[in-house]
Amino acid sequence: MNNFVDDLAQEIRRVDGENKLGAGALAEALMPFLKSNADIREPQIKTKWRASDLENGKGYESIYFGLVIYRGVDRYYGQKTHKFEVGRSDYRYWSTDKLGEFLKPKEVSSDNLD
Secondary structure, three states: OOHHHHHHHHHHHHHHOOOOOOHHHHHHHHHHHHHHHOOOOOOEEEEOOOHHHOOOOOEEEEOOOEEEEEEEEEEEOOEEEEEEEEEOOEEEEEOHHHHHHOEOOEEEEHHHOO
């Protein structure tokens, strides 16, 4: 057994050595130990795409086309849009407010939210 498992077993004995706590109470009693000793990551949160998230020449995952390459801001039928290369000389154009309908959701840690 590794040190973490030994330490966790010792903590369980300390907080509920007589086996009187239910599962929820035991889990709650163990949280301070787990937070201080385990690598607990915040859940990922899906956020909306913004124009500032896109970098020219960088690949992104499209809902429909798999990997696409961002090719910057362009005009499509007179409207300012974002140009994505979806294949050899094949492009799709999306407005900023519709990026979520084209690109897979981005995920960021809740630590990095504005």
